[in-house]
Amino acid sequence: MKKAASDFTSCLMSSLKPACFCELCFDEYYNLSKVYCSIHSSKHCFQPLLAGDSTYAIEEFYNFARATWETRGHCSNCFNGSxxxxxxxxxxxxxxxxxxxxxxxxxxxxxxxxxxxxxxxxxxxxxxxxxxxxxxxxxxxxxxxxxxxxxxxxxxxxxxxxxxxxTVSLFTSGVLILTALFYVCVYVWGRREQKKDMTQKRIKRSKSKSHSRSLSPDGVKNKEIESQIDLSTDSATLN
Incomplete structure (x- = not known):
């Protein structure tokens, strides 16, 4: 799915102006659709993927690709079959x-x-x-x-x-291109934020483990010994 999504995005972004992505990205779009439908029809594959995808990136990206192709680009109106x-x-x-x-x-x-x-x-x-x-x-x-x-x-x-x-056609084409750029940017930004969140969660878990070790019996004993040493040092200094 990752490769199919990457291939379609790359083709789309390189074919926006002048728009020729319907013709040039036909294979990439239908390969993406085929991969998605194959995953979706397999419970053993689709459910684990969704379980590990808290941002719903797979669903969101496919919906974006389909909307770009069908609703905004009307690419199906270019073709008879393939x-x-x-x-x-x-x-x-x-x-x-x-x-x-x-x-x-x-x-x-x-x-x-x-x-x-x-x-x-x-x-x-x-x-x-x-x-x-x-x-x-x-x-x-x-x-x-x-x-x-x-x-x-x-x-x-x-x-x-x-x-x-x-004139209406010109406006429609401009809206299509701007919308496509917006959704691609949102997708890329969302993936970066997801990675940032995962990194922050790892750091929090690491700090939590360190804090737990410091509150263990051995940790308490070590703190008591350090406190006694400090008190002895202070007494010696006073004498």
């Missing part, structure tokens, strides 16, 4: 055409004129296939579309009318 669906593949064709045009352009003015048709085709395809419910668009598609909008409007300052569908 393959990208037709709409997503076609979207990448339009996207590649637009990106090639920008790459080959010599300046901003050239981009705005030469790449206008490619950008318009990309937007029209996105709106026709994904624009009906942008809140459930696969995160990879949504973020790539937002990046294309940023290049066109901000980086190259090309004119275009406002599109409310894509």
């Amino acid at each position: 393959q990208l669906n037709g709409n997503v593949k076609d979207f990448y064709i339009y996207l590649s055409s637009f990106d090639r045009c920008i790459h080959n352009a010599s300046n901003n003015y050239t981009v705005c004129n030469t790449c206008k048709q490619d950008y318009r085709a990309l937007m029209e395809f996105y709106n026709s296939k994904f624009g009906r419910d942008p809140s459930k668009v696969c995160a990879d598609v949504s973020d790539h579309m937002n990046s294309s909008m940023y290049k066109w409007r901000i980086a190259y300052k090309c004119p275009e009318g406002e599109n409310p569908v894509l």
